[in-house]
Amino acid sequence: MAKVYNxxxxxxxxxxFDNGNAKWQFAAVFNTNRCIACQTCTMACKTTWTFSxxxxxxxxxxxxxxxxxxxxxxxxxKVLDLQEKAxxxxxxxxxxxxxxxxxxxGTFDGKTVFETADGLTKMVTGYTPTQExxxxxxxxxxxxxxxxxxxxxxxxxxxxxxYLQRICNHCTYPAxxxxxPRNAIYKREEDGIVLIDQGRCRGYRKCVDACPYKKSxxxxxxxxxxxxxxxxxxxxxxxxxxxxxxxxxxxxxxCIGKIRLQGLAKVDDAGxxxxxxxxxxxxxxxxxxxxxxxxPQFGTQPNVYYIPPRxxxxxxxxxxxxxxVDHAIERYSNPSRELLAVLQLFRASQTIxxxxxxxxxxxxxxxxxxxxxxxxxxxxxxxxxxxGREVVRVGVEEKVFERPQQFTMNxx
Amino acid sequence: MxxxxxxxxxxxxxxxxxxxxxxxxxxxxxxxxxxxSQSLMLISRAASSDPGLDPNAAVWNESASIDVxxxxxxxxxxxxxxxxxxxxxxxxxxxxxxxxxxxxxxATQDDSTLKVENFSDxxxxxxxxxxxxxxxxxxxxxxGAGVNIWQWRADSQVGHGDPSERYPNLWVxxxxxxxxxxxxxxxxxxxxxxxxxxxxxxxVAASFGNIxxxxxxxxxxxxxxxxxxxxVVFARPLNPGDAxxxxxxxxxTTDLAFAVWDGSLSERNGQKSVSAFVRIHIFPGDAGGSATxxxxxxxxxxxxxSGLGVGLAVIGTRSGAK
Ligand code: SF4
Ligand code: SF4
Ligand code: SF4
Numbered sequence: 001m002a003k004v005y006n007x008x009x010x011x012x013x014x015x016x017f018d019n020g021n022a023k024w025q026f027a028a029v030f031n032t033n034r035c036i037a038c039q040t041c042t043m044a045c046k047t048t049w050t051f052s053x054x055x056x057x058x059x060x061x062x063x064x065x066x067x068x069x070x071x072x073x074x075x076x077x078k079v080l081d082l083q084e085k086a087x088x089x090x091x092x093x094x095x096x097x098x099x100x101x102x103x104x105x106g107t108f109d110g111k112t113v114f115e116t117a118d119g120l121t122k123m124v125t126g127y128t129p130t131q132e133x134x135x136x137x138x139x140x141x142x143x144x145x146x147x148x149x150x151x152x153x154x155x156x157x158x159x160x161x162x163y164l165q166r167i168c169n170h171c172t173y174p175a176x177x178x179x180x181p182r183n184a185i186y187k188r189e190e191d192g193i194v195l196i197d198q199g200r201c202r203g204y205r206k207c208v209d210a211c212p213y214k215k216s217x218x219x220x221x222x223x224x225x226x227x228x229x230x231x232x233x234x235x236x237x238x239x240x241x242x243x244x245x246x247x248x249x250x251x252x253x254x255c256i257g258k259i260r261l262q263g264l265a266k267v268d269d270a271g272x273x274x275x276x277x278x279x280x281x282x283x284x285x286x287x288x289x290x291x292x293x294x295x296p297q298f299g300t301q302p303n304v305y306y307i308p309p310r311x312x313x314x315x316x317x318x319x320x321x322x323x324x325v326d327h328a329i330e331r332y333s334n335p336s337r338e339l340l341a342v343l344q345l346f347r348a349s350q351t352i353x354x355x356x357x358x359x360x361x362x363x364x365x366x367x368x369x370x371x372x373x374x375x376x377x378x379x380x381x382x383x384x385x386x387x388g389r390e391v392v393r394v395g396v397e398e399k400v401f402e403r404p405q406q407f408t409m410n411x412x
Numbered sequence: 413m414x415x416x417x418x419x420x421x422x423x424x425x426x427x428x429x430x431x432x433x434x435x436x437x438x439x440x441x442x443x444x445x446x447x448x449s450q451s452l453m454l455i456s457r458a459a460s461s462d463p464g465l466d467p468n469a470a471v472w473n474e475s476a477s478i479d480v481x482x483x484x485x486x487x488x489x490x491x492x493x494x495x496x497x498x499x500x501x502x503x504x505x506x507x508x509x510x511x512x513x514x515x516x517x518x519a520t521q522d523d524s525t526l527k528v529e530n531f532s533d534x535x536x537x538x539x540x541x542x543x544x545x546x547x548x549x550x551x552x553x554x555x556g557a558g559v560n561i562w563q564w565r566a567d568s569q570v571g572h573g574d575p576s577e578r579y580p581n582l583w584v585x586x587x588x589x590x591x592x593x594x595x596x597x598x599x600x601x602x603x604x605x606x607x608x609x610x611x612x613x614x615x616v617a618a619s620f621g622n623i624x625x626x627x628x629x630x631x632x633x634x635x636x637x638x639x640x641x642x643x644v645v646f647a648r649p650l651n652p653g654d655a656x657x658x659x660x661x662x663x664x665t666t667d668l669a670f671a672v673w674d675g676s677l678s679e680r681n682g683q684k685s686v687s688a689f690v691r692i693h694i695f696p697g698d699a700g701g702s703a704t705x706x707x708x709x710x711x712x713x714x715x716x717x718s719g720l721g722v723g724l725a726v727i728g729t730r731s732g733a734k
Contacts, residue, residue: 053594054595123489128678130527131526203680220526220528222598
């Protein structure tokens with residue numbers, strides 16, 4: 001076991017290998033507040049990568065309704081339960097430490113999925129979901145906890161559900177990789193994308209057992225495991241469509257609700273994100289801290305970050321996204337001028353935005369919400385590609401266009 | 413010089429240990445293998461008719477079997493196994509081919525890996541890849557002393573079915589294609605993923621996590637499950653004509669180890685029941701035609717003596733510890 005630094009936990013932890021760090025890290029921010037569960041992302045991935053015999057039950061991208069839904073069923077409850085049994089009462093955070101980029105959410109005092117395993121029979125605490133559990137990817141869709149007679153209102157709804165969008169987290173310390181006795185899984189240095197070498201895999205399914213997010217999946221007719229490949233031909237710019245420029249993945253660019261933004265974060269030798277407040281991902285995760293990792297306590301340092309849903313009971317959200325939830329919801333509910341501008345970048349461009357600038361605009365509104373005065377400015381956010389060329393320019397105020405008279409009939 | 417009290421008390425033990433070490437040294441020098449399970453020798457005689465691949469072929473009655481004890485694999489992650497206590501083995505040869513028949517008790521017939529939670533019953537034979545002086549580490553060999561592994565798998569014998577073959581009511585509107593490019597592992601040249609790979613894989617390894625397909629696949633095999641037991645026959649030319657694979661010689665002796673996986677216990681990879689190395693000796697000529705040669709008796713005696721030495725050492729250690 002090597003010692004590695006997990007900044008999401010604010011501490012060192014045990015990991016099987018010490019070379020978990022990529023130079024760049026694939027990362028994304030998903031805004032759960034905006035998702036409409038249309039599953040366009042799910043179908044974009046399915047029709048690109050998993051439409052062949054043997055992949056019928058495989059959904060590298062899925063959107064599930066929380067708290068009851070899950071693909072595979074109850075995956076998160078089961079892993080949380082295993083961890084709790086391994087360390088009863090000990091899975092807690094210490095928030096008394098200074099909150100820096102080395103420990104933005106405090107320090108996790110509990111044990112990770114690596115630290116509860118014995119290292120002999122298992123490298124990672126996990127379980128293998130049965131085929132039955134993979135069969136109903138959208139089970140409990142839109143099921144709320146209850147339907148209060150008097151309706152619901154913010155800040156927290158009494159009856160609630162929300163959509164959780166899930167892909168492989170291309171973890172900094174992948175559990176799948178640590179569990180593979182054949183070393184058939186690797187993490188790419190150039191973008192941190194985690195891949196299963198289909199030539200080496202011998203179908204031991206240790207990765208399926210180990211991945212706490214259950215994003216490594218078994219294919220019975222090749223007897224190998226397959227997983228989300230981070231659409232690497234797009235991310236590396238080798239897909240002809242990209243014209244050589246890093247492009248966001250299929251599930252990101254297809255998003256109808258404009259909830260997704262994906263890119264690459266530069267990583268230093270110690271495994272921390274290089275400070276760059278002009279990178280939209282760095283800005284959202286480290287400057288505003290409005291987007292949080294999914295189940296950071298598992299310890300894999302996952303790289304999809306979620307803006308938590310505003311209406312959901314905080315205890316539930318803190319278990320899911322860690323102790324940064326209150327701060328994140330406060331930031332999202334009362335956004336700074338910069339945050340409001342950067343949120344406009346979601347789905348504004350297919351080309352990956354590596355940096356942004358904000359051009360200040362005039363004040364367009366002033367409104368009072370819960371006693372707080374909000375001033376809205378029509379700032380313009382400009383996004384730049386990997387070469388520093390402008391690829392997109394969006395204002396905070398959504399433009400309204402009126403169609404000429406002759407198009408008003410029979411058109412959408 | 414005064415000896416420390418503890419050393420004085422353990423003198424008898426130390427002497428016995430020294431004797432055992434010396435015996436082991438002699439065994440090594442005479443090219444006998446101390447890693448081998450010491451009293452077990454599988455004799456391969458010439459068969460009177462072609463054994464083929466059928467484990468129930470009558471010709472197997474010409475061969476005496478040995479029972480090889482198995483234990484859990486404890487050397488490397490993931491450890492496990494140990495559920496199967498013994499495997500019995502027989503061997504014959506004919507027309508330049510070596511045949512090995514193994515049989516073990518397993519209450520469940522696990523021959524499908526269609527579901528993610530299904531694992532296959534399997535058995536493997538392991539030989540040193542070359543007649544090198546160094547005995548390879550029993551588990552997966554070591555650098556410079558690789559091993560040649562023949563693995564038979566129950567699921568591969570049944571075949572690689574698409575789910576639609578097993579679930580007749582499965583309905584999919586349209587698969588865009590079914591060329592190898594749509595089966596990624598096959599397109600990547602993974603022999604294990606091939607639809608028509610057969611039940612036996614010829615593998616080579618020089619360390620843990622480093623097992624891979626042999627350059628040529630010349631091992632054949634077939635298994636049957638009957639009365640709560642698997643019986644499997646392996647067949648291969650004595651000399652496969654490939655330097656990376658074990659070549660057998662008539663009148664030759666080499667090491668052989670066994671591994672068994674029980675699919676119903678989710679055993680795979682390192683989770684397996686394994687044996688120590690035993691010896692396999694190939695006799696020329698007809699079955700039953702040769703008596704045990706004098707050198708073999710001498711070796712047996714030497715092995716027996718060293719066994720006595722180990723026994724004494726254990727007793728000595730126990731009394732010393734009191
Ligand atoms: S496409 Fe976007 S809005 Fe639709 S389900 Fe997927 S993440 Fe949600
Ligand atoms: S989410 Fe699972 S499959 Fe993806 S990198 Fe992390 S551990 Fe591996
Ligand atoms: S990144 Fe690509 S491969 Fe991964 S879930 Fe999204 S579309 Fe599928």
